[in-house]
Each structure stands twice: as structure tokens, then as C-alpha cells.
Amino acid sequence: MIENRPLITFLAHATIILGIAIVAFPIWITFVAASHDAVRMTQVPIPLWPGDQFFVNLKIALTRGLGGAQGPTAATLLLNSLITALMIAVGKIVISMLSAFAIVYFRFPFRMGFFWMIFVTLMLPVEVRILPTFKVVADLNLLDSYWGMTLPLIASATATFMFRQVFLTIPDEMLEAARIDGAGPMRFFWDILIPMSRTNIAALFVILFIYGWNQYLWPLLITTDSSLYTITIGIKNLLNSAELTPEWNIIMMTALLAMIPPVLVVVTMQKMFVKGLTETDK
Amino acid sequence: MTGGPLPHSARRNEHMLKRVHFKPSLLPFLLVAPQIVITIVFFFWPASQALYQSFLVEDAFGLSTEFVWFDNFIELFQDPHYLGAFQRTAYFSLSVAFIAMFSALVLAAMADRIVRGATTYRTLLIWPYAIAPVLAGALWVFMFDPTLGIFVYALNAIGIDWNYKLNGDQAMTLVILASAWKQIAYNFLFFIAAMQSIPRSLIEAAAIDGAGPLRRFTTIIFPLITPTSFFLLVVNVVYAFFDTFGVIDAMTQGGPANATQILVYKVYYDGFVGLDLGGSAAQSVVLMAIVILLTVVQFRFIERKVEY
Numbered sequence: 001m002i003e004n005r006p007l008i009t010f011l012a013h014a015t016i017i018l019g020i021a022i023v024a025f026p027i028w029i030t031f032v033a034a035s036h037d038a039v040r041m042t043q044v045p046i047p048l049w050p051g052d053q054f055f056v057n058l059k060i061a062l063t064r065g066l067g068g069a070q071g072p073t074a075a076t077l078l079l080n081s082l083i084t085a086l087m088i089a090v091g092k093i094v095i096s097m098l099s100a101f102a103i104v105y106f107r108f109p110f111r112m113g114f115f116w117m118i119f120v121t122l123m124l125p126v127e128v129r130i131l132p133t134f135k136v137v138a139d140l141n142l143l144d145s146y147w148g149m150t151l152p153l154i155a156s157a158t159a160t161f162m163f164r165q166v167f168l169t170i171p172d173e174m175l176e177a178a179r180i181d182g183a184g185p186m187r188f189f190w191d192i193l194i195p196m197s198r199t200n201i202a203a204l205f206v207i208l209f210i211y212g213w214n215q216y217l218w219p220l221l222i223t224t225d226s227s228l229y230t231i232t233i234g235i236k237n238l239l240n241s242a243e244l245t246p247e248w249n250i251i252m253m254t255a256l257l258a259m260i261p262p263v264l265v266v267v268t269m270q271k272m273f274v275k276g277l278t279e280t281d282k
Numbered sequence: 283m284t285g286g287p288l289p290h291s292a293r294r295n296e297h298m299l300k301r302v303h304f305k306p307s308l309l310p311f312l313l314v315a316p317q318i319v320i321t322i323v324f325f326f327w328p329a330s331q332a333l334y335q336s337f338l339v340e341d342a343f344g345l346s347t348e349f350v351w352f353d354n355f356i357e358l359f360q361d362p363h364y365l366g367a368f369q370r371t372a373y374f375s376l377s378v379a380f381i382a383m384f385s386a387l388v389l390a391a392m393a394d395r396i397v398r399g400a401t402t403y404r405t406l407l408i409w410p411y412a413i414a415p416v417l418a419g420a421l422w423v424f425m426f427d428p429t430l431g432i433f434v435y436a437l438n439a440i441g442i443d444w445n446y447k448l449n450g451d452q453a454m455t456l457v458i459l460a461s462a463w464k465q466i467a468y469n470f471l472f473f474i475a476a477m478q479s480i481p482r483s484l485i486e487a488a489a490i491d492g493a494g495p496l497r498r499f500t501t502i503i504f505p506l507i508t509p510t511s512f513f514l515l516v517v518n519v520v521y522a523f524f525d526t527f528g529v530i531d532a533m534t535q536g537g538p539a540n541a542t543q544i545l546v547y548k549v550y551y552d553g554f555v556g557l558d559l560g561g562s563a564a565q566s567v568v569l570m571a572i573v574i575l576l577t578v579v580q581f582r583f584i585e586r587k588v589e590y
Binding site for chain 1: 300303304307310311317318320321323331332335385389399403404406407408410411412413415416417422423425431432435463466467471475495527546553554559562566569570573
């Protein structure tokens with residue numbers, strides 16, 4: 001610190017604590033609502049302090065079908081979210097690494113053409129091409145499938161740029177040494193490039209996992225089979241049914257379950273998360 | 283997130299290839315194939331379809347189509363609903379960007395002063411980033427539910443009549459707040475990184491010259507983080523334009539009486555609910571133009587930052 005001004009330091013702490021309180025308040029309310037029984041959650045004013053029904057609600061949310069007995073349970077929805085988030089994150093990383101490898105380490109016709117094709121995808125977010133992309137997925141018979149939910153989101157310009165950047169910083173001597181040792185391109189890729197970009201892969205994984213987990217519009221369009229719904233769609237359906245049966249304790253418990261995995265990833269892998277954010281977006 | 287801009291060096295082809303590289307073979311084609319196939323099938327083909335369809339009019343049964351040149355676009359820009367959605371989107375995204383950036387800037391300026399506990403504070407501030415837009419919507423709907431909401435209880439107590447399901451302005455305020463809330467974490471991280479990269483000696487020199495904390499912020503720190511602020515402005519606008527679909531679908535579905543129907547929501551609604559293919563395609567094309575524009579703006583900024 002430059003100068004010692006206790007009052008200003010105190011003010012800084014107070015402002016941040018207030019900021020945190022405001023930012024965290026919605027989550028607190030969610031947690032409180034998830035720990036009371038349904039009756040208490042219909043009485044105004046709703047409680048601000050947790051009740052004792054947390055585990056009861058947890059059990060109901062995880063085992064009872066959403067929207068009727070035959071509907072999928074939150075456990076199923078969470079599993080679907082996990083599968084699609086992993087497919088999106090892993091898929092993006094794999095295809096981006098492979099294309100960055102080709103673009104950096106090979107000289108071949110249309111190299112820059114391919115690069116620009118990948119670049120242009122930046123300007124085509126799924127929201128602006130929903131209807132025709134939906135039609136493509138329908139024509140390929142991929143509606144109501146994990147592939148349909150993930151493949152159209154898997155191309156990644158930012159991930160490709162990031163790996164290209166990483167590969168460019170790897171010294172040329174590595175390749176020369178590998179070649180002297182008789183390693184072919186794929187051997188070089190496996191034994192040198194992948195280990196050397198480990199931290200970047202981890203950082204990107206954090207960002208992409210959250211991106212995949214939080215997808216909403218696309219899975220909503222692709223799935224009609226409720227056993228394939230993701231947790232984000234489940235929340236929306238619960239909100240719709242809240243008009244008739246406002247079981248806010250179960251809704252908020254499901255919301256809590258939906259936010260725990262990505263929040264855990266961000267908090268536990270905070271360094272990787274910050275690295276991933278600043279490196280893919282700068 | 284629609285993604286970041288292309289790094290500066292990308293435009294200098296010579297620097298993109300390793301000096302030492304592998305012998306020509308079929309392998310590089312196989313390596314780029316997965317990404318390129320997905321790009322063509324799920325990006326280029328649908329985008330070109332949207333472009334093509336935006337010039338067509340289809341009858342109600344989908345039996346015949348007619349090529350109508352720019353009629354869909356002309357109709358679009360003469361439609362008061364569409365123009366209204368345009369205006370609304372501008373208001374919505376600028377409000378979201380302003381609130382999210384301003385709160386983050388204040389918090390970052392404070393955090394920058396703190397030596398002890400800074401990491402803990404950061405941890406406690408960043409996690410809303412991980413929450414899905416549709417979830418953010420659900421949380422805020424619950425807090426502002428006309429009958430149960432905790433804030434509505436407080437608002438009623440001080441004599442404010444709150445029902446976002448009937449009052450369009452209140453609905454708009456609510457979707458802005460929920461969307462901005464989620465974005466504070468992101469802005470905070472970038473602001474704090476920018477502030478911490480300012481050389482301490484610069485700030486110390488100003489302090490020796492007698493500049494107080496506020497003066498140092500307005501004359502040194504703020505001007506030096508302008509590039510970051512500009513970058514964040516673009517990112518926040520892109521976020522508000524395209525990533526807030528979930529917030530709106532969870533909270534208001536574009537209502538009441540279209541008061542919160544922003545462009546992305548309208549494309550979805552007209553295409554999937556209204557089944558107006560030509561109109562929806564034309565709207566997609568307009569949105570594409572907006573993304574391209576924003577990406578170009580982002581680019582130019584990066585270029586300047588490199589020279590800076």
C-alpha cells in the first residue's frame with residue numbers, strides 16, 4: 001500500500017463486503033428456500049434463515065420425477081448435463097488441438113483457407129442460426145440424441161487460436177530433437193505437445209465445461225424426449241409448473257443442484273479458471 | 283460467450299508457421315478434417331440457408347416458395363414490433379453493460395487497495411460467473427415473485443406496487459438486473475487484472491506529488507484501464523445480445539406484451555412458435571451482421587492496444 005489511511009482501507013473492505021453480500025444474496029435465498037418445507041414456502045414473508053428440511057428436499061428432488069411420477073428425476077437431468085458438458089468440453093479441446101497442430105506444424109494447400117474458415121465461426125453464434133441448424137440436425141436424424149445436443153456447438157475458433165498460440169511458443173528445438181530421435185508427427189503430438197500444453201488444456205477445460213453445462217437454448221430445441229433433458233431445461237419446466245403448484249423448496253433445491261457442479265469447478269480450479277478466461281478472450 | 287478476437291499475429295501469415303515443420307503429407311488434412319466438417323455442416327451450411335431463406339417467402343403450408351429479393355428485410359424494418367425489439371435490445375444491452383461494468387469497476391478499485399484478504403474476496407465475487415443464465419433468471423424470479431418474493435414484500439412495505447408479470451417497465455428492470463448480476467464477476471476479473479498490471483511506481487510517484495486516492499484513480503488508473511473498459515463494453519454488449527436468452531425465457535418469455543422481447547428472443551419466437559421462416563431468417567441475417575460488426579470493432583481495439 002502506498003500510504004496508510006485506515007479510514008480508506010476500512011471503506012474498501014466495507015464496500016467489498018457489501019458487494020459480496022449483494023452478489024451472494026440470491027444464492028443465500030436459494031439455499032434458505034431449499035431447506036424449508038413446501039407449506040412454509042407459501043407463507044409471506046418467506047424465511048431468511050435456513051430450516052431443517054434440507055435433506056428431505058434433497059431426497060425428493062433427486063428421486064421424484066419432475067413434472068409427474070414418470071418424468072425424469074433431477075439425478076437423470078444432472079447426468080445428462082454432465083454427459084453433454086463433458087462431450088462439448090472434450091470435443092472442442094480435441095478438434096481444436098488437432099487443427100492447431102496441423103496449422104502450425106505443417107505446410108499444406110488451403111492451410112490459411114482452413115484457418116479463416118475456423119475463424120469465421122466466431123461470428124456465427126448458435127443463436128443467430130438456430131432455425132437452419134435445427135433443420136440440419138433434424139435431417140441428420142440427430143434430434144433427441146447426445147450428438148445432436150453437442151456436435152453443433154463443438155467447433156471452436158477461440159480454442160484453436162489458443163492452442164495455436166501455445167504451440168508457437170514451444171521452441172523449434174523440440175521438434176528437431178524429436179525428429180532426430182525418429183519420432184513421427186503423431187508421436188511428437190502425443191509425447192511433446194500434449195504434455196507441454198497441459199495447463200492450457202486444464203484452463204480451457206474449466207471454461208468449456210461451464211459453457212457446456214450452462215447451455216440452454218440448444219438442448220431445449222433438440223430434445224423432446226424428457227429423459228434427455230438437461231438440468232437447465234428441468235429448472236425451466238419447474239418454473240412453468242410453479243404457476244400451478246408452487247413448490248419453491250423443490251425448485252430451489254433443484255436450482256442449487258444445478259449450480260453446484262460449475263461453481264465447484266470455478267472455486268476449486270480458480271487459478272485455471274482465471275487463466276482460461278483471460279487467455280481465450282484476450 | 284461468442285469468443286474473443288483473433289490475436290494480432292494471426293494476420294501475419296509468415297509468423298503462423300513454424301520454421302521447422304513436417305514433410306507434406308495427407309496427415310494435416312486429416313487433422314483439420316473434424317473441425318472443418320463440423321464447421322461446414324453446422325455453421326456454414328445453416329448460415330447460408332438463413333441467408334437464402336431470408337430472400338424467400340413460403341406459403342402457410344410450405345408447399346411453394348417465392349423469391350422476393352429484399353422484401354423480408356423491407357418488411358422487417360417497417361414492422362413496428364421489430365423496430366421496437368431493436369430499440370429494446372439497445373436499451374437492455376447498454377443498461378446491462380453499464381450496471382455490470384460500473385459495479386465491477388467500483389469493486390475492483392476497492393479490491394486493488396486491499397493487500398490482506400484479496401484472494402478470499404476474489405473467490406467470493408467470481409462464482410456467479412458459473413451460474414447458467416436460465417438459473418440466474420429462476421433465482422431472480424423467486425426473489426421478485428409478485429406474491430412470495432422477498433423483495434416484493436419489502437417493496438410493498440414501503441408502498442411500491444410491484445408486479446413484473448403485468449408491468450412492462452418492472453419486467454425490463456428485472457431482466458436487466460438478473461443479467462447484469464451474472465456478468466459482474468467477469469468484469470471484475472478483467473478490471474482487477476488491468477489495475478494490477480499498472481506499474482506501482484507510477485502510482486507511488488503520484489502519491490509523492492500529493493495526489494490522493496480519488497485523484498490517482500481518475501487521473502492515472504482510469505485512463506490506463508480504458509482499453510480494458512472498451513474491450514469489456516463490447517464483450518458485455520455481445521453477452522447481453524446473445525447469451526441472455528435463458529434469463530428472459532425463465533423470467534418473462536418476452537412479456538408482458540413484448541416488453542422484454544429482445545432480438546434473440548424474437549428470432550426464436552418467430553421461427554419456432556410463429557413459424558415465420560422467411561422473417562426469422564431475415565432476422566438471423568440482421569443478427570449475423572451485428573455480430574460481424576461487433577467482432578470487427580473488437581479487432582480494431584486489439585490492434586490499437588498492441589501499438590499502445
